[in-house]
Amino acid sequence: QVRLVESGGGLVQPGGSLRLSCAASGFTFSRYLANWYRQAPGKEREFVAQIDIFGRSTYVVDSVKGRFTASRDNAKNLLYLQMNSLIPEDTAVYYCMVDGSWGQGTQVTVSS
Numbered sequence: 724q725v726r727l728v729e730s731g732g733g734l735v736q737p738g739g740s741l742r743l744s745c746a747a748s749g750f751t752f753s754r755y756l757a758n759w760y761r762q763a764p765g766k767e768r769e770f771v772a773q774i775d776i777f778g779r780s781t782y783v784v785d786s787v788k789g790r791f792t793a794s795r796d797n798a799k800n801l802l803y804l805q806m807n808s809l810i811p812e813d814t815a816v817y818y819c820m821v822d823g824s825w826g827q828g829t830q831v832t833v834s835s
Contacts, residue, residue, distance in 0.1 A: 724749045725747075725748075725749040725750050725821075725822075725824045726746075726747070726748045726749050727745055727746070727747055727819050727820075727821060727824055727825065727826035728745065728746045728826055728827070729743060729744065729745050729817060729818065729819055729826045729827065729828055729829040730743070730744050730745075730746070730829055731743040731744050731829060732816075732817060732829030732830045732831045732832075733830075733831070733832070734832045734833075734834065735809055735831070735832070735833055736833070736834070736835050737809060737810055737811060737833055737834075737835055738808060738809065739809050739833070740805070740806060740807045740808075740809065741806045741809065741831060742803060742804070742805050742806070743759070743803065743804040743806065743817055743819075743829060743831070744801055744802070744803055745757075745759075745801065745802040745803070745804075745819030745826055746800060746801055747800045747801070747802065747819075747821060748800060750821075750822070750824075752795075752797060752800040752802075752821065753776060753797035753800075754776060755776060755821050755822045756773055756774070756775060756776060756821070756822075757773070757774050757793070757795055757802045757819065757820075757821050758770065758771075758772065758773045758774075758819065758820045758821070759771040759772040759773075759791075759793060759802075759804045759817060759818070759819055759820075760817070760818045760819075760820055761813075761815035761816065761817045761818065761831075762815055762816050762818070762828075763812075763814060763815040764814075764815075766815075768818070769784070770784060771783065771784055771787060771791065771804070771817070772784070772787070772791055772792075772793040772804060773793065774793040774794065774795055774802070776797075778794060778795045778796075778797070781793045781794075786812075787806075787813070789808075790806065790807050790808045790809075791804060791805065791806050791807070792804070792805045793805075802819050802821075804817065806831070809831075809833045810833060811833045811834060812833075813831060813833050814831060814832050814833050814834070815830075815831060816828040816829065816830050816831075817829050817830075817831055
């Protein structure tokens with residue numbers, strides 16, 4: 724059974740950092756592209772970042788470029804999102820998505 728479990732969210736001040744994790748199980752994680760999405764209150768879910776199966780090529784949307792970095796550890800079946808220089812507009816529920824399967828999300832709140 725495919726399972727994705729995000730963790731690492733929380734409340735952080737503007738300018739702060741968080742690292743989100745997504746633990747994958749029930750499938751061969753290393754064979755799939757992995758993605759991060761987010762959904763802010765009252766808004767549609769939006770794509771944030773993607774990483775290739777080897778972890779050598781990543782893509783992030785312009786709004787987080789230079790601040791967010793996706794990475795993965797295939798040996799541990801883990802996906803990460805390092806978020807730096809956080810701003811209030813980054814407040815959202817963050818989800819990992821692999822091959823159409825979604826986690827339950829983790830809340831990130833950026834506020835002073």
